[in-house]
Amino acid sequence: MINFRRSTAVLLGLLATTALIGPARAAAEDEEPVAEPPRVELVLDVSGSMRAADIDGRSRISVAQQAFNEVVDALPAETQLGIRVLGATYKGKDKKVGCQDTQQIVPVGPVDRSAAKAAVATLRPTGFTPVGLALRSAAQDLGTGATTRRIVLITDGEDTCAPPDPCEVARELAAQGTSLVVDTLGLAPDEKVRRQLLCIAGATGGTYTAAQSAEELTGRIKQLVERAGDTHTRAPTVVGGANACASAPLLAPGVYADREAFSEHRWYRVPVRPGQELRASVSMALDRPVNRDYGVLLRATAADGRELVRGADAGSGRADVLSAGLRWSATADDEDATEAEETSAAVVEPTTVCLVVSNSFAARPGTAATPGMPVELTIDVVAAAPAPNGPDLGRGWMLLVLLTVAGLLTGLLAGLLTRWWVATWREN
Numbered sequence: 001m002i003n004f005r006r007s008t009a010v011l012l013g014l015l016a017t018t019a020l021i022g023p024a025r026a027a028a029e030d031e032e033p034v035a036e037p038p039r040v041e042l043v044l045d046v047s048g049s050m051r052a053a054d055i056d057g058r059s060r061i062s063v064a065q066q067a068f069n070e071v072v073d074a075l076p077a078e079t080q081l082g083i084r085v086l087g088a089t090y091k092g093k094d095k096k097v098g099c100q101d102t103q104q105i106v107p108v109g110p111v112d113r114s115a116a117k118a119a120v121a122t123l124r125p126t127g128f129t130p131v132g133l134a135l136r137s138a139a140q141d142l143g144t145g146a147t148t149r150r151i152v153l154i155t156d157g158e159d160t161c162a163p164p165d166p167c168e169v170a171r172e173l174a175a176q177g178t179s180l181v182v183d184t185l186g187l188a189p190d191e192k193v194r195r196q197l198l199c200i201a202g203a204t205g206g207t208y209t210a211a212q213s214a215e216e217l218t219g220r221i222k223q224l225v226e227r228a229g230d231t232h233t234r235a236p237t238v239v240g241g242a243n244a245c246a247s248a249p250l251l252a253p254g255v256y257a258d259r260e261a262f263s264e265h266r267w268y269r270v271p272v273r274p275g276q277e278l279r280a281s282v283s284m285a286l287d288r289p290v291n292r293d294y295g296v297l298l299r300a301t302a303a304d305g306r307e308l309v310r311g312a313d314a315g316s317g318r319a320d321v322l323s324a325g326l327r328w329s330a331t332a333d334d335e336d337a338t339e340a341e342e343t344s345a346a347v348v349e350p351t352t353v354c355l356v357v358s359n360s361f362a363a364r365p366g367t368a369a370t371p372g373m374p375v376e377l378t379i380d381v382v383a384a385a386p387a388p389n390g391p392d393l394g395r396g397w398m399l400l401v402l403l404t405v406a407g408l409l410t411g412l413l414a415g416l417l418t419r420w421w422v423a424t425w426r427e428n
Contacts, residue, residue: 036145036146036147037078037079037080038076038078038079038080038147038150038228038229039079039080039082039108039142039143039145039147039149039150039228040079040080040081040082040108040149040150040151040152040224040225040228041081041082041083041084041104041108041138041141041142041149041150041151041152042068042071042081042082042083042084042152042154042221043083043084043085043086043134043135043138043151043152043153043154044064044068044083044084044085044086044120044123044154044155045085045086045087045129045131045153045154045155045156045157045187046061046085046086046087046088046123046124046125046126046127047086047087047125047126047127047128047129047156047157047160048087048125048126048127049125049129049156049157049188050064050125050156050187051125052156052188054188055187055212055213055214055217056213056214058214059125060156060187060188061123061124061125063187063214063217064154064187064217065120065121065123066214066218067214067217067218067221068083068116068117068120068221069117069120069121070218070222071218071221071222071225072111072113072116072117072120073113074222075111075113075225076225076226076229078229079225079228079229080108080109080110080111081106081108081109081111081116081225082104082106082107082108082109082138082141082142083104083105083106083116083119083120084102084103084104084105084134084137084138084141085102085103085105085123085134086101086102086129086130086131086133086134087101087102087125087126087127087128087129087130088101088103088105088123088124088126088127089101089103089126089127090126090127090128091126091127092127095128095160095161098127098128098130098161099128099130099133099160099161100130100133101126101127101128101130102130102133102134102137104137104141105119105120106119107141108141108142108143128160128161129155129157129158129159129160129161130159130160130161131153131155131158131159131161131166131196131200132159132161132162132163132164132165132166132168132169133161133164134153135151135153135166135169135170135173135182135200136164136169136172136173138151139151139173139180142180144179145179146179147179148179148180148181148228149179149180149181149228150180150181150182150183150206150224150225150227150228151180151181151182151183152182152183152184152185152221152224152225153182153183153184153185153197153200154185154187154211154217154221155184155185155186155187155193155197156186156187156188156193157188157190157193158190158192158193158196159196166196166199166200167196167199167200167203168368170182170199170200170201170203170204170287171203171287171288171368171371173203173204174203174204174205174287174371174374175259175371180204181204181205181206182200182201182203182204182206183201183206183207183208183209183224184197184198184200184201184206184207184208184209185197185208185209185210185211185217185220185221186208186209186210186211187211187217189210189212194208194210199287199288202285202286202287202288203285203287203288203374204287205285205374207224236254236255236256236257236376237254237255237256237257238256238257238258239251239256239257239258239268239377240258241258241260241266241267241268241357242266242267242268243265243266243267244267245267245269245301245303245305245354245356246303247267248267248268248269248354249268249269250269250270250271251268251269251270251377251379252379253379253380253381254378254379255376255377255378255379256268256376256377256378256379257374257375257376257377258357258372258375258377259371259372259373259374259375260284260357260359260372260373260375261369261370261372261373262290262359262361262362262363262369262372262373263359263360263361263362264358264359264372265356265357265358266356266357266358266375267354267355267356268354268355268357268377269352269353269354269355270352270353270355270379270381271350271351271352271353271381272328272329272330272350272351272352272353272381273350273351274330274351275329275330275383275384276329276350276381276382276383276384277327277328277329277381277382277383277384278300278326278327278328278329278353278379278380278381279325279326279327279379279380279381279382280298280300280311280325280326280355280377280378280379280380281298281311281323281324281325281326281377281378282296282298282311282323282324282325282357282375282376282377282378283321283322283323283375283376284296284321284322284323284357284359284373284374284375284376285321285373285374285376286321286322286373287373287374288363288367288368288373289363289364289367290361290362290363290364290367291361291362291363291364294322294359294360294361294362295322295359295360296322296323296324296357296358296359297310297311297324297356297357297358297359297360298310298311298324298325298326298355298356298357298358299311299326299355299356299358300326300328300353300354300355300356301353301354301356302351302353302354303352303354308328308353309326309327309328310326311324311325311326328353329384330351330384355377355379357375357377359373361373
């Protein structure tokens with residue numbers, strides 16, 4: 001009986017603690033996830049243009065093969081690597097057939113280094129360039145999971161098989177919430193190719209690099225494969241913002257992913273208790289061409305619409321991402337905070353803060369409006385750090401009298417100094 005009462009008391013205590021903490025993630029998210037190894041797939045263009053011998057006097061394909069060999073030899077033990085090629089087998093002129101020419105020559109998993117290098121060594125530049133299809137297939141090769149996957153695309157030319165357009169495929173993958181990053185490497189100094197590869201990388205949060213030498217190509221691929229281990233983290237939780245605070249999702253501290261249309265406002269709610277500080281930031285990726293006059297705004301408002309604080313722009317280090325952040329905590333002047341201090345013995349309900357993410361983007365002619373622009377929202381609630389108190393200058397009439405006296409003394413002092421300076425100047 002005593003043990004039963006103790007168990008009941010412990011259970012009630014845990015329930016009360018949970019209620020005080022506020023909203024939490026799903027139980028499955030709170031549990032420690034099963035460790036997954038980093039997963040990367042290299043996608044190599046083996047189309048006919050890769051025969052061009054313009055990189056250090058060597059053909060583009062031979063430089064890529066050397067780079068692949070060195071990357072495989074230096075591959076971190078925990079990384080699972082796959083290799084997919086495009087335009088590698090069909091030698092005919094039938095475009096319909098040639099645009100289906102993509103194969104996975106090394107499955108994603110622990111790498112047999114000898115087998116992988118032997119498979120790459122047999123490649124000969126052959127056919128068309130179905131980049132979009134290869135990206136879609138590579139995403140399927142990597143599968144899904146709780147962590148981020150990476151595709152590294154190495155090509156020297158523009159997709160010759162659209163549809164599917166590779167840029168649209170990248171946006172499609174990002175919209176599916178597949179936690180997929182595509183990094184692109186260009187082997188030819190062509191402006192159309194550069195724009196296409198920038199679009200693919202930007203849609204998924206990846207990077208674009210132009211490789212003009214064997215050393216640059218090898219070094220960059222190694223760097224990207226190693227980065228897969230560094231960015232091997234749990235993917236942001238996908239959430240859908242609302243068009244008003246009352247219907248907005250209630251969020252706990254964490255990282256969230258959403259999509260926002262051009263010139264849209266999306267609302268989210270965060271509970272903040274007295275003595276706590278809300279810290280929030282938002283980043284929006286420019287994954288398609290937009291007009292030059294644009295911006296991202298993050299605001300915190302009360303449930304009744306009063307603006308509490310407006311976020312400040314924050315540099316992200318990338319030209320294709322705009323960010324903003326804010327901090328807010330209840331002050332002693334707030335009625336809610338004062339009431340909370342007076343009723344310390346009771347359970348205090350948290351203040352619901354509404355976060356509003358707005359953008360002023362305008363699409364260029366011909367730019368797709370759907371899906372919306374990628375948004376990443378980071379939320380944290382920590383113990384408030386009050387600012388040090390400044391000197392109390394009083395209020396009302398007392399402050400007015402103090403300011404008047406200070407003004408008179410300042411004017412008198414300025415007049416005396418001016419008179420002394422004029423007298424001294426005349427004597428000299």
